[in-house]
Amino acid sequence: xxxxxxxxxxxxxxxxxxxxxxxxxxxxxxxxxxxxxxxxxxxxxxxxxxxxxxxxxxxxxxxxxxxxxxxxxxxxxxxxxxxxxxxxxxxxxxxxxxxxxxxxxxxxxxxxxxxxxxxxxxxxxxxxxxxxxxxxxxxxxxxxxxxxxxxxxxxxxxxxxxxxxxxxxxxxxxxxxxxxxxxxxxxxxxxxxxxxxxxxxxxxxxxxxxxxxxxxxxxxxxxxxxxxxxxxxxxxxxxxxxxxxxxxxx
Ligand code: BTN
Numbered sequence: 325x326x327x328x329x330x331x332x333x334x335x336x337x338x339x340x341x342x343x344x345x346x347x348x349x350x351x352x353x354x355x356x357x358x359x360x361x362x363x364x365x366x367x368x369x370x371x372x373x374x375x376x377x378x379x380x381x382x383x384x385x386x387x388x389x390x391x392x393x394x395x396x397x398x399x400x401x402x403x404x405x406x407x408x409x410x411x412x413x414x415x416x417x418x419x420x421x422x423x424x425x426x427x428x429x430x431x432x433x434x435x436x437x438x439x440x441x442x443x444x445x446x447x448x449x450x451x452x453x454x455x456x457x458x459x460x461x462x463x464x465x466x467x468x469x470x471x472x473x474x475x476x477x478x479x480x481x482x483x484x485x486x487x488x489x490x491x492x493x494x495x496x497x498x499x500x501x502x503x504x505x506x507x508x509x510x511x512x513x514x515x516x517x518x519x520x521x522x523x524x525x526x527x528x529x530x531x532x533x534x535x536x537x538x539x540x541x542x543x544x545x546x547x548x549x550x551x552x553x554x555x556x557x558x559x560x561x562x563x564x565x566x567x568x569x570x571x572x573x574x
Pocket of ligand 1: 347348349350351372374375376377378379381383390391392393436445446447448459460461462
């Protein structure tokens with residue numbers, strides 16, 4: 325354990341950099357990496373002034389919610405780095421399930437976390453030299469009313485946990501999952517992700533980076549974490565990047 329916020333600690337290999345306010349914890353993690361920090365740094369800030377979401381979107385960062393970034397070593401094979409998105413998603417799902425056991429938390433491809441089809445957590449993975457920054461935002465005390473997806477927050481799901489307590493739990497789950505991934509590969513992570521996946525077998529719409537929307541049925545994950553989308557004729561295509569929408573979620 326390493327000493328952290330007000331004498332609190334994060335489990336090894338994680339080291340805490342706690343801040344009151346920062347532009348973005350992802351940006352702070354990248355600056356720290358440039359300054360010589362490496363695998364295991366965790367940046368946590370109570371507030372972000374320029375929190376970033378996927379695809380250039382802003383991430384509303386209210387005080388009370390959890391904003392943190394993990395600096396992780398993806399190993400020698402850079403092509404496997406995107407698998408860390410699934411490592412992180414499974415770690416967050418397990419953390420939230422432990423904190424609010426009566427609520428059902430699910431993962432949405434590639435790495436959102438939902439509760440009753442409402443988004444409670446988003447993640448932004450970025451490169452930092454040879455490392456990956458895994459930025460995680462969890463709605464704890466509030467969530468934006470105006471968003472791309474319906475949203476919820478942890479208080480609404482019956483947990484009174486504070487942001488730092490959630491981070492401490494999450495760091496433990498992340499340490500375990502990262503270790504499983506490094507020693508056993510992607511298969512056990514993929515299996516756990518699929519066990520908690522929202523919408524397998526259901527109709528979905530996938531919005532690609534060029535804004536095209538592909539309708540189909542969510543047929544699962546390929547061996548590398550790509551989304552399998554089946555069309556009406558049963559033909560399946562592999563999607564590597566996009567936003568998934570459930571037509572029934574409004
Ligand atoms: C998304 O769903 O669009 C991803 C949201 C990621 C937000 C987190 S909050 C902590 C970290 N710092 C950032 O600027 N973004 C991520």
